[in-house]
Amino acid sequence: MKLCRFNDNRLGVVDGREVIDVTEALDVIPRSGYPLPAFDPLIANLEAVTQRIGALRGQAERLVLEDVRLLSPVANPGKVVAAPVNYRKHLEEVLANADLHHDVKINHIEKAGLFLKAPSSLVGAGQGIQLRKLDRRNDHEVELAVVIGRTADRVSRAQALQHVAGYCIGLDITIRGPEERSFRKSPDTYTVLGPWLTTADDVPNPGSLDLQISVNVETRQKSNTADLILGVAELIEFASSFYTLQPGDVILTGTPEGVSPIRPGDVILAEISDLGSMTVHVSAKAEALDQKVA
Numbered sequence: 544m545k546l547c548r549f550n551d552n553r554l555g556v557v558d559g560r561e562v563i564d565v566t567e568a569l570d571v572i573p574r575s576g577y578p579l580p581a582f583d584p585l586i587a588n589l590e591a592v593t594q595r596i597g598a599l600r601g602q603a604e605r606l607v608l609e610d611v612r613l614l615s616p617v618a619n620p621g622k623v624v625a626a627p628v629n630y631r632k633h634l635e636e637v638l639a640n641a642d643l644h645h646d647v648k649i650n651h652i653e654k655a656g657l658f659l660k661a662p663s664s665l666v667g668a669g670q671g672i673q674l675r676k677l678d679r680r681n682d683h684e685v686e687l688a689v690v691i692g693r694t695a696d697r698v699s700r701a702q703a704l705q706h707v708a709g710y711c712i713g714l715d716i717t718i719r720g721p722e723e724r725s726f727r728k729s730p731d732t733y734t735v736l737g738p739w740l741t742t743a744d745d746v747p748n749p750g751s752l753d754l755q756i757s758v759n760v761e762t763r764q765k766s767n768t769a770d771l772i773l774g775v776a777e778l779i780e781f782a783s784s785f786y787t788l789q790p791g792d793v794i795l796t797g798t799p800e801g802v803s804p805i806r807p808g809d810v811i812l813a814e815i816s817d818l819g820s821m822t823v824h825v826s827a828k829a830e831a832l833d834q835k836v837a
């Protein structure tokens with residue numbers, strides 16, 4: 544099943560070129576008050592929501608997919624975990640180019656570990672990317688994104704995939720430079736998740752998915768998740784050996800070779816087999832409010 548969030552926080556099932564509005568199914572999620580849970584309530588209750596969708600979808604309103612504004616399919620991930628240099632050819636490209644490594648020592652992922660992006664950086668495909676620091680290089684990175692479905696604490700790679708709710712296309716937008724990765728990769732809108740959540744039952748082998756990205760119709764990155772250094776199961780094992788993964792936590796699995804700059808006005812098309820494709824518009828962040836006032 545392909546589940547989307549759209550317009551004013553509505554829930555939909557994507558059916559071909561249509562979206563079935565099943566927002567009413569959210570009523571099965573227990574209400575939470577302060578303090579809010581550390582997990583995403585939709586993903587934590589996905590089974591009950593899915594059952595309710597089954598009862599509703601026959602009578603529900605159908606909308607044209609092209610006409611809805613897609614939001615991030617996960618609204619409130621507790622963590623956005625990301626893998627640095629997790630494709631061999633991308634590692635070679637980073638080591639060879641000072642514009643990418645900025646004299647920061649690049650380690651193999653098993654030495655480097657994983658990093659975190661601020662959940663506040665997350666948007667959906669319909670919201671677009673607003674670039675900051677236009678005097679610096681801003682790059683696209685297309686990645687397979689994993690959405691955790693069940694609490695995972697120190698799980699083995701053999702058990703790891705049982706903890707996955709589903710998969711999305713992820714964009715890990717990056718300002719190049721010498722600062723910490725999490726700082727350069729966490730501006731608002733610098734993590735795009737979409738176009739929807741494809742549930743794990745519809746992705747039989749996350750280890751052999753074609754992924755590609757084009758900017759203004761020119762192909763920039765094209766690879767297959769078979770070329771990941773650490774695959775999905777290994778990443779879950781690695782991440783959960785350090786911290787507990789909660790329902791709704793997102794893992795960005797890393798990007799293949801071909802990273803390149805994006806600029807305001809660009810149109811990105813990202814595709815991953817089994818998951819679909821998404822169009823994302825790039826603009827410039829408007830001037831800061833205090834500059835406008837002055």
Ligand code: MN
Pocket residue numbers: 625626627684686715795797798
């Ligand atoms: Mn990345």
